[in-house]
Amino acid sequence: MNLDIKSLKFDERGLIPAIVQDARTREVLTLAYMNAESLARTIETGQTWFWSRSRNALWHKGETSGNTQSVVNLACDCDNDAIVVLVEPAGPACHTGARSCFDLQTEDDDLGVLLATLYELIESRERDRPEGSYTTYLFNHGLDKILKKVGEESAETIIAAKNEDVARLTSEVADLVYHLLVLLVARGVSLNEVREELEQRRKAKVLESK
Numbered sequence: 001m002n003l004d005i006k007s008l009k010f011d012e013r014g015l016i017p018a019i020v021q022d023a024r025t026r027e028v029l030t031l032a033y034m035n036a037e038s039l040a041r042t043i044e045t046g047q048t049w050f051w052s053r054s055r056n057a058l059w060h061k062g063e064t065s066g067n068t069q070s071v072v073n074l075a076c077d078c079d080n081d082a083i084v085v086l087v088e089p090a091g092p093a094c095h096t097g098a099r100s101c102f103d104l105q106t107e108d109d110d111l112g113v114l115l116a117t118l119y120e121l122i123e124s125r126e127r128d129r130p131e132g133s134y135t136t137y138l139f140n141h142g143l144d145k146i147l148k149k150v151g152e153e154s155a156e157t158i159i160a161a162k163n164e165d166v167a168r169l170t171s172e173v174a175d176l177v178y179h180l181l182v183l184l185v186a187r188g189v190s191l192n193e194v195r196e197e198l199e200q201r202r203k204a205k206v207l208e209s210k
Helices: 036-045 110-127 134-161 166-187 191-208
Strands: 015-024 026-036 049-052 057-060 069-076 085-088
Touching: 015 191, 026 036, 026 049, 026 085, 036 057, 036 069, 110 134, 110 166, 110 191, 134 166
Parallel strands: 015 085
Antiparallel strands: 015 026, 049 057, 069 085
8 A cells, every 4th residue: 555645636626536446356446535634544544544525524434334445556647636445344334235336237147246256245243243143153163163164065075076966066156155155254364365365376376388
């Protein structure tokens, strides 16, 4: 987040538009505005701070709702008059409860968006522990229980793969992916970290082929 605030071009009100995107999926979550102070606080705290034009005051995203946004990176455009903020959201970005303030009609088969949404749901289960939730049950019984389920689902996936029932294999893989996400949340590993590791390996393979 090496962004030079002095190089930015704020408008006559001292504001600059900030486009907030999910760091994992690049989905646009919201368009907000920052002034020099809110941008400085964003860089200092690692969470998004904006300037509310309606309240005419600084606004820490998620301060009351808990739907904070951890900043992964900041970048300005070529004219230095707009900012892109890549974040890992801890809940919906929109005040309506929607994931994004923009109705972009994301395709249901977008696996990246689906995984990110499921990860956030699992995070909320760990945080809130609602009764009757299977995910709550796993977190309440601790890491050993989660690891046991990952092992069981891995074995069931292997067994399903030896048969010709594709539907059964698909179901078992889905179960395994879910439990792996629970494990990631339990150990505090983000999907973005997994993505970066895969990206590094992909680049390494490209280099090996040269």
